[in-house]
Amino acid sequence: MSDFSVLKKLFFEESSGFLRGIISNPAKNAEFKKIRITPVNAKDGLCFHVEKFTEKQSFQINMTEDEIFAFIEESIPKNFRQAVFETETETISVLASRKGKISIITKSNGKPQCNCADGNGGKTEKLESVAPKTQNRKKQYILQEGVPVPFLVELGVMTKDGAVIAQKYDKFRQINRFLEYIDDVLEDALLRPDGTKRTEISIIDFGCGKSYLTFAVYYYLTELKKLRARIVGLDLKADVIEHCNALAEKLGYGALKFQTGDIAHFESNTGFDMMITLHACDTATDYALARAVNWNIPVVLSVPCCQHELNKSVERKAAAPEFAALLKYGIIRERFLSLATDAMRAELLESAGYSVQLLEFIDMAHTPKNILIRAVKKRGSKGTETQAFSDLKKALGTAPVLEQLL
Numbered sequence: 001m002s003d004f005s006v007l008k009k010l011f012f013e014e015s016s017g018f019l020r021g022i023i024s025n026p027a028k029n030a031e032f033k034k035i036r037i038t039p040v041n042a043k044d045g046l047c048f049h050v051e052k053f054t055e056k057q058s059f060q061i062n063m064t065e066d067e068i069f070a071f072i073e074e075s076i077p078k079n080f081r082q083a084v085f086e087t088e089t090e091t092i093s094v095l096a097s098r099k100g101k102i103s104i105i106t107k108s109n110g111k112p113q114c115n116c117a118d119g120n121g122g123k124t125e126k127l128e129s130v131a132p133k134t135q136n137r138k139k140q141y142i143l144q145e146g147v148p149v150p151f152l153v154e155l156g157v158m159t160k161d162g163a164v165i166a167q168k169y170d171k172f173r174q175i176n177r178f179l180e181y182i183d184d185v186l187e188d189a190l191l192r193p194d195g196t197k198r199t200e201i202s203i204i205d206f207g208c209g210k211s212y213l214t215f216a217v218y219y220y221l222t223e224l225k226k227l228r229a230r231i232v233g234l235d236l237k238a239d240v241i242e243h244c245n246a247l248a249e250k251l252g253y254g255a256l257k258f259q260t261g262d263i264a265h266f267e268s269n270t271g272f273d274m275m276i277t278l279h280a281c282d283t284a285t286d287y288a289l290a291r292a293v294n295w296n297i298p299v300v301l302s303v304p305c306c307q308h309e310l311n312k313s314v315e316r317k318a319a320a321p322e323f324a325a326l327l328k329y330g331i332i333r334e335r336f337l338s339l340a341t342d343a344m345r346a347e348l349l350e351s352a353g354y355s356v357q358l359l360e361f362i363d364m365a366h367t368p369k370n371i372l373i374r375a376v377k378k379r380g381s382k383g384t385e386t387q388a389f390s391d392l393k394k395a396l397g398t399a400p401v402l403e404q405l406l
Contacts, residue, residue, distance in 0.1 A: 018039055018085070018086075018087050019038075019039070019086045019087060019088060020036075020037065020038055020085070020086050021036070021037035021038075021072075021083060021084065021085040021086070022034065022035070022036055022037075022083065022084050022085075023035040023036075023037070023072070023075055023076065023080045023082070023083040024080065024082050024083070024084075025080055025081040025082035026079060026080055026081075027077075027078070027079050027080065027081065030079040030080065031054070031079070032052045032053055032054055032059075032079070033053050033054060033055060034052075034053045035050060035051070035052050035053070035075065035080070036050070036051045036053075037049070037050055037051075037068065037085075038051075040062065046065065047062045047063060047064055047065075048062065048063045048064075048065070048067075048068040049061075049062055050062070050063055050068070050071070053357075054357075055355060055357070056346070056355075056356055056357050056358065057357060057358060057359070058357065058359050058360065060360065076094055076096050076102070077096030077097075077100045077101075077102065080096070081095065081096040081097075081098075082094065082095060082096070089108055090106055090107060090108045091106075091107045091108075092104065092105070092106050092107075093105040093107070141172075141173075141176040142176050142179045142180065142183070142220065142224070143172070143175065143176055143179065143216070143219075143220075144162075145162065145163070145164050145172075146161075146162045146163070147162050148160060148161060148162040149162070149219065150219075150251055151215040151216070151219055151247070151251055152172070152175075152216075154247055154250070154251065155210075155212060155215070155247075156168065157171055157172055157175075157212075158172075171212060174212075174213075174361075175212060175213060175216045177361060178213050178216065178217075178278075178301075178361070179216060179217070179220050181301055181359070181361075181372060181374060182217060182220065182301070183220075184374075185274075185299045185301070185374065185376055186201075186225070188298060188299050188376045188377075189201055189273045189274045189298055189299040190227075190273070191298070193379070198273070199227060199228060200227060200228035200229065200230070201221060201227055201228070201229050201230070201273050201274065202229075202230045202231075202270065202271055202272050202273050202274075203217065203229065203230070203231045203232070203272060203273065203274045203275070203276060204231075204232050204234070204272045204274075204275050204276075204291075204297075205217075205231060205232065205233045205234065205275075205276050205277065205278075206234050206263045206266070206275065206276075206277040206280055206284070206287075206288040206291070207234065207235055207263060207277050207278065207279065207280035207281075207284060207288070208233030208234060208235050208244070208258065208278075209235055209237075209240065209278070209279070210240060210243075210244070211233050211240075211244045211258065213276070213278055214231060214233045214244070214256070214258075214276075215247070215248075215251075215253070215256070217229075217231065217276070218231050218253055218255075218256045219253075222253075222255075228255070229255060229256075230255045230256075231255065231256050231257070232257055232258075232259060232272075233256070233257070233258040233259070234258075234259050234260075234261050234263065234266055235258070235260065235261075236260065236261070236262060237260070238260045241258045241259065241260045244258040245257065245258045263277075263280065263284050263287045263288050263291070264284070264287045266291065269291075269295045272295065272297050273297065273298055273299065274297065274298070274299040274300070274301070275288065275291065275292040275297045275299070275300050275301070275302075276300075276301045276302070277301075277302045277303070278302075278303045279303055279304075279305035280302070280304070280305060281305050281306045282305070282306045282307060282308045282309060283309055283400070283401050285302060285304040285305070285307075285345070286309075286345070286400055286401045286402040286405060287401075287405065288302065289302060289345060289348075289349065289373075289402055289405075290402060290405035290406055292375075293349065293352045293354075293406055294405075294406070296377070297377070298376065298377045299375070299376055299377070300349070300354070300373065300374070300375040300376075301372065301373070301374055302372070302373040302375075303361050303370075303371065303372050303373075304341070304342055304345070304371065304373065307337065307338040307341040307342065309341065309400055309401060310337040310338075310340060310341050310396065310398060310400060311333065311334055311337045311338075313398045314327065314337060314396050314397065314398055315397060316328070318397035318398075319395065319396050319397050320394075320395040320396075322395070323336075323395065323396070337396075339371075340392065340396065341400050342358060342371055342373065343358070343388075343392065344389055344392055344393070344399055344400055344402075344403075345373060345400060345402055346358055346373060346375075347386045347388050347389035347392070348389060348400075348402050348403060348406060349373070349375045350386050350389075351384060351385045351386055351389060351406075352406060353377060353378050354375035354376060354377055354378065355375065355376050355377075355378055356373065356374070356375045357373075357374045357375075358371055358372070358373060358374075359371070359372045359374055360372070
């Protein structure tokens with residue numbers, strides 16, 4: 001593994017400008033499906049944020065320079081057979097054969113050069129693209145600081161020269177975080193049943209509110225990804241909808257429309273490829289998820305809010321005795337049943353044929369409403385009720401309204 005010293009020099013010396021790494025193509029029995037590595041500035045200096053993904057969850061940890069290098073050496077080829085790392089000047093691809101032989105390809109502005117640990121004379125297999133985004137070293141945002149974005153200027157997040165207003169920096173981070181999740185599932189939303197890809201996409205945003213994220217998604221898809229996008233935003237507040245439509249018209253976003261309406265009674269399905277909903281309160285999230293399932297929408301991104309339903313309906317005497325302590329104290333009861341609500345929603349989506357992850361939307365310090373439900377429809381899968389849902393429903397003596405709606 002001595003040839004990994006090439007990586008250590010390229011990634012972890014200050015002059016290298018390391019931007020991002022993705023480790024993928026897991027071995028058969030690997031615990032994680034994908035690993036994402038990004039540099040962050042901590043109090044003690046440069047460290048590395050590692051996000052490890054299973055099919056349903058993500059786990060995050062920060063590592064020092066020594067820890068991250070040891071982690072990479074351990075991961076390849078033991079648990080993964082492919083990795084792509086990007087610096088400010090080069091892209092380094094790592095390939096591991098089934099026998100554990102390592103090939104490292106360094107590609108700069110010139111022709112690729114190969115450092116091969118298996119002594120195969122420079123021959124390597126073709127690497128499937130896992131192209132990381134080239135982004136600012138300080139913060140790897142899709143919408144970058146210093147680059148004016150018209151809708152962010154209009155919404156008071158940026159100044160006209162692209163500087164992020166200090167009081168709106170959390171909102172700026174939230175928008176970028178959501179766009180990262182959109183980026184991760186965009187190919188799934190564009191995939192046709194026959195395996196070909198669309199060049200247009202249709203999205204419904206239930207409970208859009210002031211529509212920071214709605215405008216961000218439209219801008220990202222049309223301006224950055226160069227797709228044809230049609231987005232419908234729905235909210236109860238007529239004055240908010242009027243303002244959003246006026247802003248969309250001012251910005252020239254012709255295929256971004258906003259309507260006044262209630263999620264529970266919205267019936268206009270015109271072939272949406274993705275449904276998003278941010279902080280739809282209490283059972284409004286259930287109605288939005290039900291619409292997505294019943295309309296067979298391929299991709300769902302939902303950040304629930306104010307999960308009160310189970311808190312009102314679960315009775316301590318009817319629930320399993322093992323839950324007695326969790327249901328006894330008000331603040332613990334509320335948090336426990338909020339988590340139980342989202343877990344049951346995830347299981348119901350699994351039952352409907354979706355592959356589901358519960359992810360951290362943004363840091364808990366910004367808002368406690370930070371769980372994102374990400375669901376991608378499995379092709380040709382109808383799904384069946386999961387045992388986990390049945391067990392939890394029995395233990396609590398009730399279930400969220402989503403079960404009835406489905």
